[in-house]
Amino acid sequence: MLLSVDNLDVRYGHAQVLHDVSMHLNQGELVCVVGRNGAGKTTLLKTIGGFMKPAAGSVNFQGKRIDGQPLEQVALSGLKYVYQDKRVFGELTVRENIELAAYPSHESLDQAIAKVVAIHPKMQKLLDAKAKGLSGGERQILLIGRALIGDPKLLLIDEPTEGLAAIIIGEIINILAAMKSKITMVVVEQNLATVSRLADRVYVMKEGVFSREITDPEIIANPAAYEDEL
């Protein structure tokens, strides 16, 4: 088992947002987490990713306990989170955004750039543009490409298609589908059509708990069967 999350409670101050959440992930899986706005999906990914400490419970990654470790260390252990709000380093160029991700890894800048360009060749032309000038779709591609640098073992991707134009959404889905065979992923996604295309398994989150786990591919392929549970 690559990741095991056990009985997580997570709070912001006094407000408890996650209640006794458990999940697991096997090598090579793509698991989607679905749920309404405010259900606690981002909180879950950020807790797994080392951004927040759980009040109770544990996160084990590759057999090692990682909850409570500093964010840098979690990232270096091979677990990368891709932000929901598509934040890039706006004052830096695309190339420099990539350079910063390559620096703590074993990859050279050229290797790192090649990785980003490989998922979307048009990035080649944007390398010297300031990242703040990128469109939402370009930012998302930069963020996903950047997260691949250093060969992480697990990607946590938070609503990758949110707020993007339909044509870009198709592109992002294709990118994720192509990555599927190479890397394990947890993808938070509200669009169930996307979920049905990508997911090996689905967790439904409702008000801070998992209300359902769907493993049957036939059900996953048919979102009408679970859309009213959100």
Add this chain to the structure above:
Amino acid sequence: MINFIQSILYGLTIGGILYIISIGLSLTFGAMGIVNFAHGLIYAVGAYALYSVATLLGANFLVGALAAVAVSIPLAYLIERFIIRRLYGQSIDYAIIATYAVLLIGADALKWFFGASPLPISDPVGELWYFGGLQMPAFRVIIIALSVLVFLGLSLFFKKTLVGKIVVAGLQDREAVRSLGIKVERYFAIVFVIGSALAALGGVLYAPLSTLDPYMGFEIIILCFAVVIVGGMGNLRGTAIAAFTLGMVHSLTAAYLVSSAADAMVYVVMAVVLIFRPIDAPA
């Protein structure tokens, strides 16, 4: 007209010194959200180190200036390591209290070693340079040139070096830099030491224009806060523009209004800027 141009040039000198001192304060404020009064102590220590080496030991001014910068580096390192670093993510009140305490203790230590009476340092160049009908002390011209060099050097540093780029990214989004696996605080510490060395240099440059006294750090730090607030916390270009503008305000007020109101006018400008500037959306 000549007088006016002369006042402008004097304003540029004050602006240059304010810029050199403020840059470190602005970066600490912008990057870490820490209000660092101890910066004023580094400035004062720079001036007193110059006095000790150049006046008491009788060495050359340049040697004294180098000594001042050299002394500031370990001192800044200690302040960062044992005080600033513990204030990350804490309430800003703690930062104000802790760093103000450092400034107070340091100022009293200076008084204990050097006495309370003002100490003069003579102009190291002691020449006037003439430009047409203008006359300028050469030392002031050197100050302006140095501040431009510092600006260019820092611009290159933040644009071209990896450390600089990490800090630029961290100023915008510290957490995102950490999530790449980069210990961003380490890089902020490097920049903290650079900013402190510049504050010591500021003390060295200001000393011959005025006199030393143990509490000189208090006056300068408030002026520098005005620069940082007007220029925008962590905004490198804004800090430069604000420093030169406020330096000019200072010098023109002294020349054409009331000389004792020069400091006050700087705060008036700051207040006006605060009133009319749109509130920055949080990053």
